Amino acid sequence: MAKDILLWSGCVYRKNLVSERESIVSVFKAAGLDFETLDDEGCCYFPIFLAGYIEKAKERADELEKSLSGYEMIVTPCPACYRMFKHIYPEELGRNLGPEVLHTSQFFLNLIKEGKLSLRREVKMKIMYHDPCELGRHSGIYEEPRQILSRIPGLEIFRPRYEREKAVCCGGGGLLSAFSPSLAAKIAARKLQEEDRVPEDLDAIVTGCPQCISNLRAGIRFLKSKELREIKVMNIAQLIELSLGGD
Amino acid sequence: MLNRSEMEKIYSEYLRQLSRASADRFLRLALSRAIKSYRRNTETALKLFPHTVELAEKLREIKEYSLLHIDELISQAKDMIEDMKGHFFLAETPEQAMEYISDLVKPGDVVVKSKSLTSEELHINEKLEEMGCEVYETDLGEFLIQRLGSKPMHILSPAIHVPRERAAEVISKAVGKELPPDIPVLVGEVRKLLRKKFFEASVGISGANVIAAETGSVFIIENEGNARLVTGLPEKHIVIAGIEKLVPTLLDAMIAVEVTSRYANYKAPAYVSMISCPSKTGDIEKQTTYGAHGPKEYHVVLLDNGRKEMIKDPVYRQALYCLRCGGCMYNCTVYPLVAGNFGYIYMGGIGAPLTRFLLGGLERAAPIAYTCTMCGRCVEHCPMRIDVPKIIQKIREEAARAGIVPERLIENLGGITGVKIGG
Ligand code: SF4
Numbered sequence: 001m002a003k004d005i006l007l008w009s010g011c012v013y014r015k016n017l018v019s020e021r022e023s024i025v026s027v028f029k030a031a032g033l034d035f036e037t038l039d040d041e042g043c044c045y046f047p048i049f050l051a052g053y054i055e056k057a058k059e060r061a062d063e064l065e066k067s068l069s070g071y072e073m074i075v076t077p078c079p080a081c082y083r084m085f086k087h088i089y090p091e092e093l094g095r096n097l098g099p100e101v102l103h104t105s106q107f108f109l110n111l112i113k114e115g116k117l118s119l120r121r122e123v124k125m126k127i128m129y130h131d132p133c134e135l136g137r138h139s140g141i142y143e144e145p146r147q148i149l150s151r152i153p154g155l156e157i158f159r160p161r162y163e164r165e166k167a168v169c170c171g172g173g174g175l176l177s178a179f180s181p182s183l184a185a186k187i188a189a190r191k192l193q194e195e196d197r198v199p200e201d202l203d204a205i206v207t208g209c210p211q212c213i214s215n216l217r218a219g220i221r222f223l224k225s226k227e228l229r230e231i232k233v234m235n236i237a238q239l240i241e242l243s244l245g246g247d
Numbered sequence: 248m249l250n251r252s253e254m255e256k257i258y259s260e261y262l263r264q265l266s267r268a269s270a271d272r273f274l275r276l277a278l279s280r281a282i283k284s285y286r287r288n289t290e291t292a293l294k295l296f297p298h299t300v301e302l303a304e305k306l307r308e309i310k311e312y313s314l315l316h317i318d319e320l321i322s323q324a325k326d327m328i329e330d331m332k333g334h335f336f337l338a339e340t341p342e343q344a345m346e347y348i349s350d351l352v353k354p355g356d357v358v359v360k361s362k363s364l365t366s367e368e369l370h371i372n373e374k375l376e377e378m379g380c381e382v383y384e385t386d387l388g389e390f391l392i393q394r395l396g397s398k399p400m401h402i403l404s405p406a407i408h409v410p411r412e413r414a415a416e417v418i419s420k421a422v423g424k425e426l427p428p429d430i431p432v433l434v435g436e437v438r439k440l441l442r443k444k445f446f447e448a449s450v451g452i453s454g455a456n457v458i459a460a461e462t463g464s465v466f467i468i469e470n471e472g473n474a475r476l477v478t479g480l481p482e483k484h485i486v487i488a489g490i491e492k493l494v495p496t497l498l499d500a501m502i503a504v505e506v507t508s509r510y511a512n513y514k515a516p517a518y519v520s521m522i523s524c525p526s527k528t529g530d531i532e533k534q535t536t537y538g539a540h541g542p543k544e545y546h547v548v549l550l551d552n553g554r555k556e557m558i559k560d561p562v563y564r565q566a567l568y569c570l571r572c573g574g575c576m577y578n579c580t581v582y583p584l585v586a587g588n589f590g591y592i593y594m595g596g597i598g599a600p601l602t603r604f605l606l607g608g609l610e611r612a613a614p615i616a617y618t619c620t621m622c623g624r625c626v627e628h629c630p631m632r633i634d635v636p637k638i639i640q641k642i643r644e645e646a647a648r649a650g651i652v653p654e655r656l657i658e659n660l661g662g663i664t665g666v667k668i669g670g
Contacts, residue, residue, distance in 0.1 A: 011663050011664045011665070012663060015663055016663070042663035042665070043665065043666050045664075045666070047660050047663070047664055047666075048660070048666055050621070050640070050643070051643060051647060051652050051656060051657070051660060051668075052640075052643035052644045052645070052646050052647030052648075052652055053647045053652075053668065054644055054647075056668070079394075081642060105420070133620070133621075133622040133623060133624075137622065137624070137627070138622040138623060138636075142350075142413070152442070165627050166624070166627055168580065168622075168624065169580040169620045169622030169624060171580055171581075171620060172501050172620070173262055173580075173618065173620035173621055173622050174617075174620040174621035174622070174636075174639070175656060175660070176581075176617075176618060176619075176620045177659075178655075178656050178659035178660050178663075179262075179268075179617045179653055179655065179656045179659075180262055180265065180616065180618070182266065183262075183265055183266065183269060183581070183584070183585075183618070184620075186269050186584060187584060190583065190584060191580070194279060194583075228313070
């Protein structure tokens with residue numbers, strides 16, 4: 001049987017966002033899909049590339065080619081992995097890895113449109129969608145996450161002052177959260193307060209990037225009021241999960 | 248070449264500086280006010296003159312063309328300037344430039360300067376002071392910075408971090424009397440002090456925003472009026488600029504002036520000076536005599552200092568399109584927390600390649616490169632659409648080849664990705 005869909009989680013989901021990752025798996029299952037995961041997934045090498053080690057990234061391409069061969073499609077919830085597979089390997093490093101690559105937001109939206117996922121339960125929350133830089137400005141994916149969220153009944157959507165191409169980075173990009181985690185977190189706090197101007201009655205920030213989730217959470221601790229510090233940060237799959245089923 | 252442990256010291260010191268700056272509440276306030284007013288003014292200016300956006304696209308083409316034909320433009324400018332009785336000098340290194348300038352000043356000279364970032368590459372103030380000259384920065388922000396011995400925190404508003412109380416202390420000391428923290432009073436006192444210096448000065452040094460090769464004309468954009476005095480009153484006027492300021496024609500230069508001012512948040516700047524030669528008159532018997540009311544001697548010093556090397560590389564070349572409008576910084580992810588500390592002398596993400604090639608080298612550029620979040624938001628706001636993330640990536644690749652990727656970064660990455668990178 002053809003191994004068709006590979007769910008590629010990425011390092012941050014595997015190591016640090018385990019329960020958020022489970023929501024992604026649940027959504028896959030809810031759609032009744034056959035999919036696989038890799039036990040020894042390893043790193044996409046985007047961070048290694050970004051640190052400047054392009055030769056090491058080129059070397060990694062050989063291994064990846066092997067482990068990804070045979071899959072028709074790679075679906076990943078991590079925009080860094082997405083960009084690495086979809087753009088950096090073929091466009092910057094001259095290595096085409098083979099399978100089609102989709103971000104979970106694209107993949108889930110297709111499932112919703114095909115009727116494989118039905119978002120029927122009301123989710124009474126006020127949320128803001130945060131555009132991850134890797135997904136938005138660097139990969140051009142702005143619409144799909146928004147379309148998914150707009151199909152969830154009951155959801156109230158707060159719009160930040162700057163969105164899409166002009167969206168403000170969470171501060172965790174470009175490996176800053178590895179170079180100076182404290183600065184990255186302070187940037188996140190400033191972004192939420194001064195650029196997005198999140199309101200106190202916001203329940204959650206929803207985003208499509210595990211790196212953003214981690215760094216926004218780190219930043220939220222610095223916000224000035226208790227209400228603001230209670231804002232949750234969730235991925236798109238968690239919202240979908242909340243809205244599945246029902247009637 | 249670069250020593251790893253020394254590099255680690257540079258990284259640590261740099262991060263300490265960032266952390267100090269990000270905890271400075273006054274700096275935060277000052278920056279957030281500046282950002283707010285910049286964004287509002289720019290939006291208004293662009294709304295009023297929407298064609299600026301198209302002009303900016305055109306200017307990018309002009310800049311690219313100019314860099315690719317730089318030798319031609321340099322010799323064209325040289326010929327014209329010399330033909331009109333000015334002096335021209337192309338300096339390959341800051342040392343050569345400094346040597347040329349040293350011959351034009353003597354100990355005891357009063358030298359007045361208007362803003363010129365490029366002159367920092369020469370460390371000109373220190374050098375002139377060592378020679379026994381009295382050097383006055385006349386742009387108010389630069390005046391404050393010079394006296395504080397601090398480094399500029401923004402390319403357009405270097406003293407963006409100095410509150411009025413601090414400014415009052417500095418200016419009180421300069422004029423020798425106690426002054427209140429009242430901005431108009433302070434501005435008035437600096438005006439009085441510098442007015443004397445403008446007349447005493449034998450040398451005026453300015454930068455250039457753009458230079459038209461066809462006539463050799465230098466354009467200077469300003470609001471305070473100090474550049475007019477610096478370039479108009481002393482006997483000698485010296486222009487110091489990078490070769491990347493050259494564009495082919497006067498019309499091209501005007502486009503650069505318009506785009507630069509708009510993106511620097513002005514509908515129109517108070518003054519634009521166009522200077523082509525020493526002052527002259529032919530009013531008596533049609534005999535041209537140099538040194539009428541303006542300078543008698545006019546020197547244009549163009550600096551290479553690594554720029555030609557940058558031009559050769561299509562990624563780094565883009566950094567030379569920079570107009571120093573400052574827009575990227577006001578829309579940056581990192582800058583609003585730490586100001587010019589995110590930089591060396593040249594600052595912000597765009598500061599990294601300039602630092603790498605022009606002033607500081609890879610060891611000073613790498614800390615900047617690893618602080619940039621590569622989010623690309625500045626590209627959306629840059630009139631020249633300079634791809635800063637791509638440039639930053641290239642600097643990081645150089646750092647990796649030189650074996651100076653920050654250890655803390657390697658360690659933290661290893662923790663998440665499981666990838667071990669040795670040495
Ligand atoms: S990089 Fe662009 S936005 Fe920044 S100062 Fe230069 S021209 Fe202006």
